[in-house]
Amino acid sequence: MSSTDAAGNVKTVIGGHRSRTSALLLLLHMRTFVALILVFTFFAIAAPNFLTMGNMLIISKHVALNALLAIGMTFVIIAGGIDLSVGSIVGLCAMVAGYLVLYGIDLGFLGLAYSIQFNTIEICMIVLVVGIFIGWINGLLITKLNVAPFIATLGTLYVARGAALLFSEGRTFPNLAGNPEYGSDTFRIIGSGTLLGLPVSVWIMVAVALIAAYLATRTPLGRHIYAVGGNERGAALSGVRVDRIKLFVYMFSGLCAAFVGLIISSQLQASHPATGETFELNAIAAAVLGGTSMSGGRGRIAGTIVGAFVIGILADGLIMMGVSSFWQTVIKGLVIIAAVVVDQVQQKLQARVVLQQNAN
Amino acid sequence: MSDASDEAHPIGLKIRNGSKIYPGTQALKDVDFDLRMGAVNVLVGENGAGKSTLMKVIAGVEQLNGGTIELDGVEVTFADKSDAAKHGVGIVFQELNLFPNLTVAENIFVGHEKTRGGIHIDRRAQRAAAAALMKRLEQDIDPNAPLGNLRIGQQQIVEIAKALAENARILILDEPTSALSATEVEVLFRVINDLKKQGVGIVYISHRLEELIRIGDYITVLRDGAITGSRSMQGVDIPWIVANMIGSASKDFPKTVGHDMGGEVFRVENICLPSPAGGYAVDHMSLSVREGEIVGLYGLMGAGRSELLECIMAQHPNSSGQLFISGKPLKERSVAGRIRRGLALIPEDRKRDGLVQIMTIRENLTLSSLADFTRGFHLSLKAEATKAAEFVKRMAIKIASLEHPVSSLSGGNQQKVVIGKALMTRPKILLMDEPSRGIDIGAKAEIFRTMRKLAADGLGILFVTSDLEEVLALSDRILVMANGRLTGQFPAGASAADVVSAATPNLNKVELS
The missing domain is CATH 3.40.50.300 (P-loop containing nucleotide triphosphate hydrolases)
Known part of the structure; x- marks a missing residue:
């Protein structure tokens, strides 16, 4: 029979290299982690002061911001979409936070002569709702009006950035120290406080990452996100409520961006309307580096976090070595391309191994 | 009788002992097929009987594993579709391969544009040639019209013109009337008759038996990859076709189990x-x-x-x-x-509608019934895996591991996964x-x-x-x-x-x- 022939051939070809193939496969599977160890070791040796506690904290603060955005982005990409608006949502949320800290809400437009002031918790809630709201708009455009995700979120990228500029007419909101009278003087803790020696922003990232990883792997919602990205029609016919899933991922991405907006404005004690420009690209890069497939259906939160660390360590390490920022940009691009190429190699190898196992 | 038909309709293409093997199935078994020129050669059979395979072999899309093809008495092998086109074999697939955003003339010459110096497309020459083809087909279709504006029947004519533009002497039409209205069918039949008179040999595939009897000159019936009947259309009626299509020995269908409804x-x-x-x-x-x-x-x-x-x-x-x-x-x-x-649906197109190809077998099986394994938010992976394993056993799905991607399974096993998924919802x-x-x-x-x-x-x-x-x-x-x-x-x-x-x-x- 021809089929046994074919199977036999496959066996003889691969059989000799089987252990090597599976070792290689494992290595490829862990590639982001391997890359992390490589860049870490490299800079630990090549860059003086890289291994100091202070530097580690700085890097982790930088990484937390990108990782937060990348977590939201990972869900969106797994569901088969893309969210270009996150950087602008960061900017808008920073401006909203700054405005609330400085002015509260002036009720003059209602003919009343006083304004409402908020404490830190209330400010955070409002800002997070703003982020979720913009994500909801993205989701509505994409599900109800059938706008392509790229275009819909490109639109909200501009609208949200414009809104951020309008908020202060392009100026910076300075001195966000808050007011003890209103209970907003604790606002600075989000960006510069520490808990058990780690920055609060890192704790926020860890919490969001754990929740996201749980959602992705241990809930029907997570499974449905993968299904929608893997085959939208097939998922719909299996009873998955595709529109709801899409709404969720964009709202979640908006929420993550709002966190970042809060953290940055608190860290700097100021809100600038250009905050977050091009952050969306770094977030996409971290997700892709972490093994998320741009065609949807594939990706892991843990991978994304590691991806964000690779990008963050690469950026800070190169700065410490005094490499020009132009070269940094080139290197970041090369790393992303290499990640995707390796991903393709792994896919091919994996498919071959599975086929072979089935033949046995 | 055979002498008379040889004279009127010489054999243009001849397949002897043609066989084609796909992994797991033999699509064609020792097929002898004569394609007569200036006539409509009808090909009929059930789904999976081998019609499409035979047609693809003639058009160069697939190659025979055994047997020979003779064109005008000379043995030939077609490396691919364009090779067959060079030998004058054209094919019109059931799914039209046209570009709605291009004009009729551009569609006709796509892939073999008329050019000056190999670079510049000679629009005027293309338009003129397209107009001439439309005249030959007696169609009033403007070569400059965007193809998307034409009715589906007219698009089919354009597809035929495309084959003729490559000087097709043999034209294969696969289910050409499935999307056409009654009047459009009439137009198509007139075109076919004209082509016949011009000496073109036509292979015509359809499920519509009455249509075949009306348009065909020769009929070939296929069943399970073998030819079960081949003759001139004279005296052929529907019972004869059906008998040859189905045969007397039925396949292995399970007998109705006596039970009360x-x-x-x-x-x-x-x-x-x-x-x-x-x-x-x-x-x-x-x-x-x-x-x-x-x-x-x-x-x-x-x-x-x-x-x-x-x-x-x-x-x-x-x-x-x-x-x-x-x-x-x-x-x-x-x-x-x-x-x-x-309600539960097993969709027709497994790949497109039935499965999420990149997910695992387990994930596909349980996709419609995740709520069964969920308490609050929490999805119990253990309960899920147990249930998936139970259905793999019940449906006798052949797998190496529940965690392999479903795309690694054969078609039959994939279909069982789709059915298993539907049954898990207790429909x-x-x-x-x-x-x-x-x-x-x-x-x-x-x-x-x-x-x-x-x-x-x-x-x-x-x-x-x-x-x-x-x-x-x-x-x-x-x-x-x-x-x-x-x-x-x-x-x-x-x-x-x-x-x-x-x-x-x-x-x-x-x-x-």
């Missing part, structure tokens, strides 16, 4: 779906299914069968009509809601769209046995097929659809000829116009 479990009333081409794709369809009953819905391509199932599964928001499950109206507008009420009615498409004979028989067993357990099954033998052997009751309407209803054991003629009611209309 329960009461009506599912009823649809007046389902209507407007068609984008005007009229209705599904036209006031009503039917009912009893517990434990297998209802076979037979119809030709484009009869509206799949659309009906899609309406039932809430895929067409602008459809109308009422659905009842166990007598209670079904008001849910979402797929999830309908699944909850006891009362199973809707199956072409459940045996694209799977090998062994897996087919297994799927059929599964259907029988499920019916014996009290499940109502409505299955759609364009395989005559399948609908005759499996159904407790046979419904026939044509043009979106119910055109026939037969008990088990109905004759093939009755079912076929119910499925092609527009023959008379064709002759009238």
